[in-house]
Amino acid sequence: xxxxxxxxxxxxxxxxxxxxxxxxxxxxxxxxxxxxxxxxxxxxxxxxxxxxxxxxxxxxxxxxxxxxxxxxxxxxxxxxxxxxxxxxxxxxxxxxxxxxxxxxxxxxxxxxxxxxxxxxxxxxxxxxxxxxxxxxxxxxxxxxxxxxxxxxxxxxxxxxxxxxxxxxxxxxxxxxxxxxxxxxxxxxxxxxxxxxxxxxxxxxxxxxxxxxxxxxxxxxxxxxxxxxxxxxxxxxxxxxxxxxxxxxxxxxxxxxxxxxxxxxxxxxxxxxxxxxxxxxxxxxxxxxxxxxxxxxxxxxxxxxxxxxxxxxxxxxxxxxxxxxxxxxxxxxxxxxxxxxxxxxxxxxxx
Numbered sequence: 001x002x003x004x005x006x007x008x009x010x011x012x013x014x015x016x017x018x019x020x021x022x023x024x025x026x027x028x029x030x031x032x033x034x035x036x037x038x039x040x041x042x043x044x045x046x047x048x049x050x051x052x053x054x055x056x057x058x059x060x061x062x063x064x065x066x067x068x069x070x071x072x073x074x075x076x077x078x079x080x081x082x083x084x085x086x087x088x089x090x091x092x093x094x095x096x097x098x099x100x101x102x103x104x105x106x107x108x109x110x111x112x113x114x115x116x117x118x119x120x121x122x123x124x125x126x127x128x129x130x131x132x133x134x135x136x137x138x139x140x141x142x143x144x145x146x147x148x149x150x151x152x153x154x155x156x157x158x159x160x161x162x163x164x165x166x167x168x169x170x171x172x173x174x175x176x177x178x179x180x181x182x183x184x185x186x187x188x189x190x191x192x193x194x195x196x197x198x199x200x201x202x203x204x205x206x207x208x209x210x211x212x213x214x215x216x217x218x219x220x221x222x223x224x225x226x227x228x229x230x231x232x233x234x235x236x237x238x239x240x241x242x243x244x245x246x247x248x249x250x251x252x253x254x255x256x257x258x259x260x261x262x263x264x265x266x267x268x269x270x271x272x273x274x275x276x277x278x279x280x281x282x283x284x285x286x287x288x289x290x291x292x293x294x295x296x297x298x299x300x301x302x303x304x305x306x307x308x309x310x311x312x313x314x315x316x317x318x319x320x321x322x323x324x325x326x327x328x329x330x331x332x333x334x335x336x337x338x339x340x341x342x343x344x345x346x347x348x349x350x
Contacts, residue, residue: 001289001326006297007319008038008076010243013301013308015045024048028071035316038076039068040136040298043123044083044100051078051119054126061129076296077241079136080123081186086116087168088140088192113168120172128179134240134295135176136215139165139185139193139202147194158201165192166205169212177211184215184241195226196234213240217300218279219247223269225257229283236291244319245300246277264304271302273311274318285322297323 009031020026024047031039043051053060068075082100089097089109098106105112120137127135143161146153176183185193185202193199199214206212216239221228232239249269254260259267274281285297299315301308 002292002294003326004242004285004288004293004297004323005076005295006038006323007036007244007316008040008074008296008298009034009036009312009315010040010042010079010298010300011048012042012079012081014312015042015048022047024067025071028068028073031312032071032073034313035320036073036299038074038296038298040076040079040296042079042081043119043126049078049126051122051126054129055122056125058129061126065130075130075132076298077132077134077136077184078123078127078130080120081136081138083116083119083123084137084185085140085191086112087120087172088142088165089113090142090145092145093141117168117172121175124172124175124179124181124183127176127181132181134182134184134213136184136186136241138188139169139191141190141192143192144190144194161192162201162205165202170206170209173206173209173211177209181211182213182240183211184213186215186217186220186241186243188217188220189224194220195224196231199235212238214238215241215243217243217245218281218284219243219245219271219277219302222247222249222277222279223257223271225249229280229287232284232287232291236287236293239288239291239293241295242288242293242297243300244274244281244297244315244322245302246272246274246279246281248272248277270304273301273303273306274299274315276303276306281318281322285324289324289326 011027014021014027016022020030041049043049049064054064086097086100094109101112101115105115123135142164143158146157173183187193187195187199193202203212214235218228221231251268255268257269259269264270297319299319301311303311
């Protein structure tokens with residue numbers, strides 16, 4: 001068993017144009033002052049990291065690590081959630097997802113995808129240069145809009161979608177393998193990998209690639225009414241990253257899992273700050289420790305009620321309170337007796 005590392009914080013929801021969230025020094029000091037030990041870094045804002053430079057220059061990567069370490073922090077993982085999304089985009093979402101890419105490729109789906117793939121390749125090499133062994137991303141989606149089958153899906157549509165998804169991701173997975181880094185897909189509604197069944201379909205399509213791993217975030221499973229505890233039992237050997245994000249599901253006679261097109265505050269299923277929702281984190285931390293999870297507990301703030309700075313401050317302490325320092329001895333060692341084969345056979349009357 002392993003004691004989980006943490007607490008850490010995903011920076012994506014905190015970066016802004018206001019101090020201290022507009023510079024690496026500022027946000028690192030803020031995170032350290034709250035008691036965080038690690039930061040999960042998004043990779044599209046050069047104020048915090050130049051992804052291409054981190055991929056091509058070990059010197060730059062070392063200097064970046066050194067600056068972050070000067071605040072008593074480590075990088076837990078890099079994140080390419082937005083770039084990963086653009087590896088596979090259905091045309092229905094083209095205009096919306098253009099915002100994730102440089103203006104030069106807006107309105108050019110093929111060029112946008114090529115840019116996203118190159119970003120993923122940089123992320124693999126940057127992760128190696130930074131000494132990281134896991135990376136956080138999204139799978140993208142060609143099929144999400146067909147998840148509720150009306151009209152019924154044509155035969156072979158899902159299989160064709162996963163075949164194409166695998167075709168796009170295999171070169172990226174191989175690059176991550178070459179660099180010794182696990183690629184952790186956040187299992188998330190809106191992605192083609194949104195539960196256990198879809199993750200297994202993807203695994204089959206990529207020939208069970210050893211680097212096709214999971215970023216486990218139980219909040220997305222609460223909203224789907226999926227057993228997020230048993231999920232760990234099924235996929236613990238593939239879980240290499242962990243988001244501590246809470247959620248609640250309170251169905252009414254008017255709405256359930258689909259949410260009735262309501263805003264987040266008025267949905268039956270909604271994300272909450274750690275400790276404010278329904279997720280059983282005590283059991284989750286126990287399961288991950290039991291299964292020898294070696295990664296970080298990373299707080300992701302997404303809450304429709306509580307402000308982000310209170311959520312971060314409380315979240316750091318929440319993670320500290322839930323991390324289990326695993327035991328190095330059995331509780332009944334005091335009653336142990338010396339044993340040998342002959343002694344054991346004598347006990348058995350043999």
